Amino acid sequence: xxxxxxxxxxKFSREKAVFWILFLVMAIYYGWRLFALTPWYDELYTYYCFxxxxxxxxxxxxxxxxxxxxxxxxxxxxxxxxxxYIGLRGVSYLCALANLYLVYRISSRWMKGMMPxxxxxxxxxxxxxxxxxxxxxxxxxxxxxxxxxxxCMDRIVMEENCPKRYYWIYVFSLVLGLxxxxxxxxxxxxxxxxxxxxxxxxxxxxxxxxxxxxxxxDSWKKLLKLVAASAIAALLTLxxxxxxxxxxxxxxxxxxxxxxxxxxSHVQMIRKNPLAAVxxxxxxxxxxxxxxxxxxxxxxxxxxxxxxxxxxxxxxFLSLAVAAVWVIGLIVLFWQVISGMRDKKEEGIxxxxxxxxxxxxxxxxxxIQCKRPxxxxxxxxxxxxxxxxxxxxxxxxxxxxxxxxMVSIVxxxxxxxxxxxxxxxxxxxxxxxxxxxxxxxxxxxxxxxxGKTYSVTDCNQEYLLFFLYGIRCENKEIEGSDMVMLDKRMxxxxxxxxxxxFYHYYDSIPWxxxxxxxxxxxxxxxxxxxxx
Numbered sequence: 001x002x003x004x005x006x007x008x009x010x011k012f013s014r015e016k017a018v019f020w021i022l023f024l025v026m027a028i029y030y031g032w033r034l035f036a037l038t039p040w041y042d043e044l045y046t047y048y049c050f051x052x053x054x055x056x057x058x059x060x061x062x063x064x065x066x067x068x069x070x071x072x073x074x075x076x077x078x079x080x081x082x083x084x085y086i087g088l089r090g091v092s093y094l095c096a097l098a099n100l101y102l103v104y105r106i107s108s109r110w111m112k113g114m115m116p117x118x119x120x121x122x123x124x125x126x127x128x129x130x131x132x133x134x135x136x137x138x139x140x141x142x143x144x145x146x147x148x149x150x151x152c153m154d155r156i157v158m159e160e161n162c163p164k165r166y167y168w169i170y171v172f173s174l175v176l177g178l179x180x181x182x183x184x185x186x187x188x189x190x191x192x193x194x195x196x197x198x199x200x201x202x203x204x205x206x207x208x209x210x211x212x213x214x215x216x217x218d219s220w221k222k223l224l225k226l227v228a229a230s231a232i233a234a235l236l237t238l239x240x241x242x243x244x245x246x247x248x249x250x251x252x253x254x255x256x257x258x259x260x261x262x263x264x265s266h267v268q269m270i271r272k273n274p275l276a277a278v279x280x281x282x283x284x285x286x287x288x289x290x291x292x293x294x295x296x297x298x299x300x301x302x303x304x305x306x307x308x309x310x311x312x313x314x315x316x317f318l319s320l321a322v323a324a325v326w327v328i329g330l331i332v333l334f335w336q337v338i339s340g341m342r343d344k345k346e347e348g349i350x351x352x353x354x355x356x357x358x359x360x361x362x363x364x365x366x367x368i369q370c371k372r373p374x375x376x377x378x379x380x381x382x383x384x385x386x387x388x389x390x391x392x393x394x395x396x397x398x399x400x401x402x403x404x405x406m407v408s409i410v411x412x413x414x415x416x417x418x419x420x421x422x423x424x425x426x427x428x429x430x431x432x433x434x435x436x437x438x439x440x441x442x443x444x445x446x447x448x449x450x451g452k453t454y455s456v457t458d459c460n461q462e463y464l465l466f467f468l469y470g471i472r473c474e475n476k477e478i479e480g481s482d483m484v485m486l487d488k489r490m491x492x493x494x495x496x497x498x499x500x501x502f503y504h505y506y507d508s509i510p511w512x513x514x515x516x517x518x519x520x521x522x523x524x525x526x527x528x529x530x531x532x
Contacts, residue, residue, distance in 0.1 A: 019104055019117050023097065026124060030096050034089045034134045038440050040433035041501075043136035044463035047088045051075045051136075052466070060247035062285065068138030069244065070180030075136065084467050088136035095144040096133040100124060102147035103383060109154060110351050111394045113408070118393075118415050122386040125419040128313040128375065129382040130428050138180040139379040145177030146187050146380050150354070153195045156226060157202075157350060160218065167229045174233035179240050183291075183377045190361045192230050194354040199223040201341055245281030246270060252280055291373045299370055303363065306372045313375050314385055315418070316426065322385070329388045330359050336395075351391065358384055435526070439464050439485070442529050445522035446483055455481035457490065458501040476503045479510045482532045484518070491528070 039047070050058040050072040058072035071091060079087025103123050107116035123129060132139045152170035156162045177184040202219035214220055250269040253261040253276065261269050261276075270277055294302070311326070312319030333356040340349040366372065397407050422428065431437045439460055448454075448465075454473045456462040466472045478484050486509070489495045493506045518530040 015114055030093055030134050034093050035085050038437040040436050048463045051079050062244045068180050070176050071138030071141050089134045092134045092140045095140045099143050110348050115390050115394050119386045119390040121415055121419050123382050125422040126314040126382040128379050132379045142177050142181045142184045143380045145173045149173035157195055157198050171229050171233045175236045178237045186362055190357040194357050198350045245278045248284055249277035249281030291371050293370050296370055310375050438524055442524050442527045446529055452482040455484045457504045461485055479513045485527055485529050488526055
């Protein structure tokens with residue numbers, strides 16, 4: 001009886017119990033966000049053009065870099081169950097919850113007590129993390145791939161006889177991460193370098209202690225396996241993108257009336273010259289980058305401003321404080337890594353090495369690329385920031401004896417207050433897009449049923465009509481339709497600004513038909529719904 005009680009106490013500690021209560025609360029909260037928040041344009045575009053057309057179609061189509069291919073494939077499988085919200089956001093929902101557990105697992109590996117729980121609270125409280133958590137985009141899935149690959153790397157470098165399955169899970173995580181969002185390379189490269197660098201350091205230590213060449217040490221053998229696994233991941237990723245290039249290239253070549261492949265079917269084109277199709281698809285993808293390069297003159301200053309704004313995307317009212325944490329963390333990590341390698345102190349050095357390389361790699365890479373990506377690309381930075389803050393705090397608390405308990409209580413209360421401020425008083429529950437939400441409301445007042453003829457006057461209406469009601473309407477002809485929604489700017493004869501979402505302006509609208517055949521069914525601040 002005492003034995004089982006000890007086992008129970010060990011398995012269900014107070015810290016773990018608190019975490020699982022939080023996990024349940026977040027499962028409910030993320031579930032609410034999944035259904036309550038209207039999808040915005042990027043989500044709707046992804047669902048309409050890729051997810052809804054099935055896994056195979058999603059896997060080989062990438063006409064715009066806005067498509068997160070790996071995410072679309074997995075979501076297309078969920079979409080087969082028939083619920084558009086689950087099809088669009090179900091994968092992100094599952095990943096958002098998995099990420100909480102994975103952050104807790106990683107933190108528990110390096111820190112004790114309530115600090116892993118604090119790391120999770122910090123992570124989920126960040127604005128960028130919260131906003132992207134259940135969106136129908138691939139960023140949350142990318143974080144899952146990052147965390148899984150980090151845990152596998154930890155097992156590979158720290159265990160003497162790591163099972164082979166961890167190498168294969170590591171490979172799968174890297175491939176899926178890059179297949180989902182190509183910019184995940186910003187965490188893939190530092191992770192691979194930190195693992196390889198740590199094993200090299202261990203090899204050197206083993207060589208000195210055993211008086212044998214480095215290439216005969218156990219760590220060197222693990223390094224070779226790690227390099228082989230990373231190479232396999234690179235080849236598989238190249239194969240997946242090659243498939244996309246093949247599909248895109250063949251489509252472009254057979255439609256080029258001036259080319260030698262005009263009129264051929266896709267299969268005939270691929271059989272005749274697959275390399276030409278791959279080359280054309282690669283050129284198309286590289287010629288239409290999602291993020292444009294900038295002028296080098298003055299770029300370092302603009303990049304500094306970029307990171308300051310990015311810090312605000314994590315904790316808006318603490319952007320300067322977050323930026324200071326990055327700088328202080330960089331200095332402290334550099335000193336601790338150097339000291340640890342010199343003094344052969346291994347406690348936490350792999351985590352410190354990775355955090356250091358990650359913080360250094362991103363700005364150096366962006367300086368070389370001369371690009372400033374969209375801020376949401378660095379949603380995974382929420383993991384880095386939460387680990388950095390808690391690791392620095394954990395080190396400071398350990399050195400604060402006999403005041404350790406008081407310092408940890410003060411730190412925990414500060415994090416709790418920050419979380420409450422963010423989650424309840426920072427607009428985290430706001431809709432993603434006002435226009436999309438308004439269109440959804442207007443459509444709810446329409447008589448939408450099978451057999452009627454609908455007309456769409458902008459792409460948001462087109463995508464929402466399909467997402468909400470399953471009606472794929474590409475009819476832009478208003479005359480003859482039973483229902484039409486007009487943006488009030490379309491109804492202004494003096495409005496001549498270019499709005500890329502619009503299919504119609506005042507002069508292209510058949511006003512005689514609308515005035516004679518239709519009635520106003522509902523009017524909102526920005527839209528008017530007409531029905532027969």
